[in-house]
Amino acid sequence: MEKISQIDLSTTLAGVKMRSSLGVSPHNLDKPWFPGTKAAELFKKYIDAGAGFIYIPAIVPGEPSKAEKNLDFTTLFENQQYVGRWLKVKADGKSVMGHIYTAKNLFNFLPWGRELIENIKLYLPPDVPVIAQVLVHDVDPEKWAKHAEKVASLGVYLIELNTGCPVGAMSHIDPRKLPPEAKWGMFMGTAPEILLPVLKAVVEATHLPVGFKLSPEVGYPRMLYVVEESVKVGIRYVVTTHKYFAVAPPDIWNNGAGKFPALDSNCLADFGGPALRLSMYKATALVSKYFPQIDTFAGGGIVSPEHVIEAIMLGASACQTLTGVVCGGIKFLSRTNEWLYEYMKKCGYTKIEDFKGMGLKHLQSSTEAKFRYYVAKPDFKLCTGCGKCAESYCPAITMQEGRPVVDGRYCSCCGMCNFICPVDAFKYVSRG
Numbered sequence: 001m002e003k004i005s006q007i008d009l010s011t012t013l014a015g016v017k018m019r020s021s022l023g024v025s026p027h028n029l030d031k032p033w034f035p036g037t038k039a040a041e042l043f044k045k046y047i048d049a050g051a052g053f054i055y056i057p058a059i060v061p062g063e064p065s066k067a068e069k070n071l072d073f074t075t076l077f078e079n080q081q082y083v084g085r086w087l088k089v090k091a092d093g094k095s096v097m098g099h100i101y102t103a104k105n106l107f108n109f110l111p112w113g114r115e116l117i118e119n120i121k122l123y124l125p126p127d128v129p130v131i132a133q134v135l136v137h138d139v140d141p142e143k144w145a146k147h148a149e150k151v152a153s154l155g156v157y158l159i160e161l162n163t164g165c166p167v168g169a170m171s172h173i174d175p176r177k178l179p180p181e182a183k184w185g186m187f188m189g190t191a192p193e194i195l196l197p198v199l200k201a202v203v204e205a206t207h208l209p210v211g212f213k214l215s216p217e218v219g220y221p222r223m224l225y226v227v228e229e230s231v232k233v234g235i236r237y238v239v240t241t242h243k244y245f246a247v248a249p250p251d252i253w254n255n256g257a258g259k260f261p262a263l264d265s266n267c268l269a270d271f272g273g274p275a276l277r278l279s280m281y282k283a284t285a286l287v288s289k290y291f292p293q294i295d296t297f298a299g300g301g302i303v304s305p306e307h308v309i310e311a312i313m314l315g316a317s318a319c320q321t322l323t324g325v326v327c328g329g330i331k332f333l334s335r336t337n338e339w340l341y342e343y344m345k346k347c348g349y350t351k352i353e354d355f356k357g358m359g360l361k362h363l364q365s366s367t368e369a370k371f372r373y374y375v376a377k378p379d380f381k382l383c384t385g386c387g388k389c390a391e392s393y394c395p396a397i398t399m400q401e402g403r404p405v406v407d408g409r410y411c412s413c414c415g416m417c418n419f420i421c422p423v424d425a426f427k428y429v430s431r432g
């Protein structure tokens with residue numbers, strides 16, 4: 001993207017500068033992780049499209065097996081390794097609500113991480129930091145610390161612990177049979193007694209700023225407790241939202257069978273995409289509000305440039321998306337940077353800080369907020385007379401001569417009529 005005049009799209013996360021506030025969330029390639037040289041080709045495309053940072057996903061200790069090294073898919077599939085499946089979930093038969101994903105064993109070995117970093121460094125602009133994700137299939141803080149030290153020595157800028165991955169939870173249909181320590185994935189993120197010693201050990205072992213990825217399964221308000229404790233051990237940033245653990249809908253036209261492609265069952269799964277966005281806003285706003293001493297990295301459900309602004313207004317220092325580039329193509333990054341530039345120009349903002357956290361000033365509890373006693377008023381320039389607003393259970397609206405009429409005695413200005421209205425024809429006005 002052409003660098004233009006006085007508008008500055010750059011941001012900082014945990015003290016590390018990024019040329020723009022959006023990049024691609026960590027993800028493997030759904031296949032055996034391609035060796036670093038191959039993966040670097042994809043990551044170069046992210047850089048060319050204006051990504052603010054690059055992620056090296058889920059680096060685990062150990063060496064790839066012979067089959068993994070040779071990308072021997074036949075053997076890998078025979079051993080049921082690295083199998084991932086996507087399934088589209090539609091909200092109303094049309095718009096996409098999210099993706100449900102199921103997988104086995106998706107991660108990245110240290111040598112591949114090293115190879116990727118070496119290759120990507122050939123193209124890396126100085127203000128595009130590399131964030132390396134650390135994942136250890138164990139709850140021993142010392143093992144995490146040792147591994148994180150090795151990852152930090154690869155020449156990356158930030159260390160992130162993948163402590164929210166739900167893939168581990170897919171490994172047993174009966175959660176009581178999951179190993180008690182849950183080893184890896186979401187259970188670590190939901191168990192502060194396991195998580196916090198790991199965070200502490202990693203912070204102490206590395207010279208780099210350390211962040212971690214929150215599991216949405218931790219829930220509210222527990223997430224705030226976890227973040228509070230993590231700040232005490234030196235965590236510098238939090239990624240707001242990993243995917244939720246999920247079950248895909250059954251195929252109602254095929255005796256309730258699973259709908260994943262080339263998979264015999266309705267396998268335990270997780271979901272990402274637009275449906276995650278509200279959870280992301282919640283974590284972004286509340287973590288930013290209560291813990292301004294660390295940075296919030298907003299991820300989950302960002303699929304349009306407006307979502308990036310919304311997350312920044314709720315306090316995010318930077319944003320990440322996977323679904324945005326899957327559904328909108330890699331050009332979603334350049335499109336968003338261009339949109340952001342135009343938006344800032346229009347609003348008179350010259351830097352991200354000008355609007356960062358602006359929305360937090362308006363965040364109030366329902367007991368503090370003042371609900372006004374207004375009344376609904378249809379705008380007949382927009383109203384098509386379809387009558388949908390009168391078909392629900394609102395006691396105030398009736399159709400008279402093809403037009404909605406609001407009986408002010410029963411209208412509490414709840415907003416349901418506009419929620420129903422296909423053309424947003426209702427306004428809410430003072431009774432005054």
Ligand SMILES: Cc1cc2nc3c(=O)[nH]c(=O)nc-3n(C[C@H](O)[C@H](O)[C@H](O)COP(=O)(O)O)c2cc1C
Binds near residue numbers: 133301320322323
């Ligand atoms: C195929 C695939 C692989 C992923 N791999 C990782 C990973 O290695 N580490 C991680 O933290 N998140 C991983 N994620 C989760 C994404 O980073 C992201 O949190 C999730 O997709 C929600 O964001 P979205 O709504 O923008 O898609 C993966 C997601 C998918 C679909």
